[in-house]
Amino acid sequence: MRFEANSFFKRVHQLMIANHLHESNAVKPSLLVTKTTEVSLDVLKDDIKDELKCRFPEYIANSVNCSGTTNTAGMVVCHGSTAGLPDFAEVLQIMVVHNKPVYVIRLKIAWYNQHLRSFELENTSNEQVIEQKDLPDFYPLATYTLAGRHLVTLKQHICLPY
Structure with a gap:
């Protein structure tokens, strides 16, 4: 690396790296779908089925x-906020519509446990298509179970309104 002390060689080295990065396929595609399955909408609940029939075709991905x-069914995501606290939902199904992901989610009731510095989650029967x-952030959240409680922990910048 001593040759880089000379500004000419440093510039050549930087241009070589820039050229290599430009020529390689270093940029990931915005959406990569794996293992798609075409299924009938008849396997879904009636209210979700009706909404899907109106809005989207029948493409479901694992x-x-x-x-x-990577997002998969069963993961928990933040889907908004109420009174300054995040709202959570479990991803039940993922569909691809015009090369864009659409999620069937089950809303969760959440309350903050200050002792554990986590949100405790409880299932509801409310399901939505989103x-x-x-979504304010499509990054899946880490969930875990402790003493029979379903918990999720998130960093301050995720899901919280500014």
Whole structure:
């Protein structure tokens, strides 16, 4: 690296790296879908089925990769906020509509446990269809179970309104 002390060689080295990065396929596709399955909408609940029939075709995927982040059914995502606290939902199904992911989610009731510094989650029967672009953050959250409680921990900058 001593040759880089000379500004000419340093510039040549930087241009070589820039050229290599430009020529290689270093940029990930914005959406990568794997293992798609075409299924009938008859396997879904009636209210979800009706909404889907109105809005989307019948393409369901097991997982999608959005800008390098893989999302699969069963993961928990933040889907908004209420009174300054995040709202959570479990991803039940992922559909691809016009090359964009759409999620069937089950809303969760959440309350903050200050002692554990985590949110405790409880299931509801409310299900919705939401497009990925409408999620404040599509990054899946880490969930775990402790003493029979379903918990999720998140960093301050995720999901919270500014």
